[in-house]
Amino acid sequence: MEGIKTTAVFFSNSSRGDSDLIDIPEIINYTEKLIKVNSVWLQDDINIYSPELVSRKIRKDNIRRIVIAGQNPGMYKSLFAKAIVLAGFSPDDVILASFPEHGALIKSDTEWAKAIVACAVNNIPFENATLTEEISVNPNTLVIGGGIAGIQASLEIAASKNKVYLVEKSGTIGGHMAMFDKTFPTLDCAACILTPKMVEVGQHQYIELMTYSEVKEIRGIPGDYKVKILKKARRMSLSKCIGCGVCAEKCPVKTPSEFDSKTTLRKAAYIPFPQAVPNKYMIDESVCTYVASGKCGICAKVCPVPGCINLDEKDEIVEVNVGNIIVAIGFKTFDASKFEQFGYGRFPNVLTSLELERLINASGPTGGKIARRIQDKKGNWIFSPEEVYSPKSVAIIHCIGSRDENHNKYCSKVCCMYSLKLAHLLKEKLPDSEINEYYIDIRAYGKGYEEFYNRIKEEGVNIIRGRPAKVEMYGNELIVRCEDIEGAAMIEQKVDMVILAVGTEPAADARDIAGKLGISVDRDGWFNELNYIGDPVSTLSSGIMIAGVCQGPKDIPDSVAQASAAASRVLQSISKGTIRKSVKTLSVEQIEKRSQELSKILEEKL
Amino acid sequence: MSQRVNLDLKKELFLYGAKEWNQCFQCGNCTATCHTTENGFFFPRKTVRQVLMGLKKSLQTNIDPWLCTYCGDCSRTCPRDANPAEMMMSIRRYLISVYDWTGISKLFYKSKTLEVTSIIVLSIIVMVLYLIYTTFPSGDSSQWIGPDGGALINKMAPWQTIHLGDWLMAGALVFLVITNIFYMWYKIIYDDKSLKVGFIDYLKPFSKLVKLINPDVKYAKCDEKKLTTYWVLHAFLALSYGTLFAIIVFFLDWFQTDTVYPFLHPQRILGYIATIGLTVGIIYFYTNRTLKNMENSKYSHFTDWTFLILLFFTTLTGILLHVFRIYGLPQLTYVTYMLHLMVLVPMLVIEVPFSKWSHMIYRPFALYFAHLKKMVIEKSKTIPHQPQYN
């Protein structure tokens, strides 16, 4: 043995000076005290262009192993591998300690990042040092969120005859996918895939569906959670309602329909959409006059089933015991009115992509006709089904709210593809119209995606590189001002309709749910996974999995795959009968000690 | 046109004040936002691209940054916070140093120490010359006071003497400015082999004289309303400055008199209005730059401050000089006059040909050249092929 202080730890600079990033100086302090650490190197100490100089440093300081720690350590691996070989040692002794890979992303994860460095310094895989003991598991599972991800996960688990409680916030399951007509890249009918699954959930004997419900409180430990669920009063009986719709017909109160992206109105007594699961009517307490003032009650009078409508029904709290939890609460779309320059909210024919999805859909506000809004006699802007008003030209603007330092910095990943899909569907319904897509970069990764992109180009959609600066309205015409970068021209395009490809954002109550579950969210608000590469469905809490867009932007195939993976993780613990204790029960000191012990055992064996 | 990629260009521009340019992902938002964009002038994106790619030659002959009025619209909406507007400002500083064939401007922009040292050295030279060629009011103080109670300034520092100095200085400045503009023309018009400019073409831009004289008319199209105030005060300041400059160089005998004229005399009225213009301007720009409340005052290069500080002291000593003279305080008048010259001369000699001030001359010429270029291109009808990356 040539002494034990032979490890150097290199810290790569974290990106731009963000205050909520991991506290590097504190970790450096900690690292310097670790027994095996000889020296800590910072970016300024190292000439990253010269392996020769680094190798000289290695020999001078008597270094045998190098740990690269930081946000993106892989970037420096080749430099240090070269340097250590030049110094006469093995490249295997360059070890990466990636913070994001093991779930350390923001300032509050600083302690966790210390543990990551400690394991790397002791040359023990993080997963091995953080193995916890097994405890017994309750075979019931809670799934939060009934979008495609939540549905898929529930069905997978229920198929093994284990009980699932599926809690959905709105009156129906289905999530965003239920709103679409077709899905990219296959252009399959969305409902044809989704509706059978929804119906199966509704009928499955192992799934207890709780719609219009929210998780109130979660106590307990992995394997044994006690969950309080708030079942909001539907005021109409799930068992008695026959779905005749008379109540809705007679209800005098109108409010924008969430399902139609607020392009249409629904009643206070309503069903979210005709194929909703459960296929029952309900009352929206936030607008119902009876709930507000005790007057009205028309629905109860007209309902043909006695005792079906109970306007005085109260919210109820149920408590369930589960061993595992899958969170799949999805996303919300970016609020396009934050971009004043595009006039959303001011110009009636500037729509979001989600609104266009509804317009294209046969069950949407215009029965699938692509219509423009015109002013009716009373001066209200309404979608006109008349042929003459169908748009002759449409502009689709990409990256609304995404890849933008002033809004969301990340790429929303699905908007390029769904914009291409929407362009295709528009072209299909309006073959003579001119469709222009304005993009910054086209992100068409994945199986069949690039081909899809090429196909859309061949269909005659104008794909223009350049981000428009503004949309202006003159009379009924919209004008998009943009630099066509590849065509080297300034364009001021007259169009009838502008579609804003809004990005995805974490669901409204993501942070709240994370707090209740004791899991963390990253800077943007997406749920943190345990290991971004190796274990993207687990969280720091071993009984809690994440699936779908709530973990980060993704499309339907990826959401489904991740949901199945989460379900398999749950089934693993159910079939074993035990689950590991949460790694969060371990402290930095414990992990450090564990990795030291393991490394001692390893060294003795060698 | 092939050219070498210059990797040091980016680093160099940092010294001229460029910020975060590396963030740009070439989306074209800035070009589309900019009110000065027309077909043929795709900027600022294209200009930012030249920096990103290190196309030094293209950048040096690029005229577009001079069209920018720093309205800030592009920076406000840039999705990458790449600060295209400040980039244009930095490139204008850079271009000032490019047009200056003596190379002195470059040194001043890059080194604060050098600029400050030069100012001090010049000040001292001025002081020495002043002390040699003028007379200190000593002995019986009443002989230095005129019949109407004012200090006899022309007895201490005769306007003829000062005028001589003015002319020497002005001559040097005019020479530098003219040769610099010639060099600018050489780089922008002459060197561009794709342009065929006939003699008549040089007259054509004058048909658009209004646009040339008043580039900022275009501010009207911008989003930020505060810019109107900005523009009015900027124009007032420039006008006051120009007026005083002209008076001092050409009509000093009319301005620097021993007689104290009544308050409403044109000499005094003119002086007061110009002084108000300077004072209000200085206060406004000073607050803007400290509060950083507008896009165009968010970032300040040290040369911006030097100019403002020198201008402030010139104005201050000017006001004091006037007060001391009127109230018949010969000694103080003498000393303040010296101090006044000690800031005024460095301000002119350093700022006019080599720094901030020179934009007052370059910008109209740049606009002139830009219109010239555009008209020549339009005449040949074929809009030249615009390669995507330069």
Ligand SMILES: Cc1cc2nc3c(=O)[nH]c(=O)nc-3n(C[C@H](O)[C@H](O)[C@H](O)COP(=O)(O)OP(=O)(O)OC[C@H]3O[C@@H](n4cnc5c(N)ncnc54)[C@H](O)[C@@H]3O)c2cc1C
């Ligand atoms: C305009 C548009 C078009 C798209 N087109 C396509 C396409 O063609 N092909 C494709 O592959 N992908 C497409 N996508 C992406 C697709 O929508 C998502 O990948 C998919 O919907 C993700 O499903 P999810 O279950 O994760 O989330 P969601 O669909 O958002 O479902 C989440 C569910 O959780 C519920 N929920 C939220 N909060 C709570 C809570 N606190 N408690 C209980 N329940 C809660 C919600 O009500 C919702 O039902 C598109 C996206 C958009 C915006």
Ligand code: SF4
């Ligand atoms: S009580 Fe009246 S307002 Fe409320 S849902 Fe029934 S009909 Fe509508």
Ligand code: SF4
């Ligand atoms: S997927 Fe496309 S449109 Fe969406 S944010 Fe990414 S690049 Fe922009």
Ligand code: SF4
């Ligand atoms: S400077 Fe900003 S707005 Fe201009 S092209 Fe670059 S990223 Fe886009």
Ligand code: SF4
């Ligand atoms: S600051 Fe204004 S004038 Fe200058 S480039 Fe930007 S948008 Fe154009």
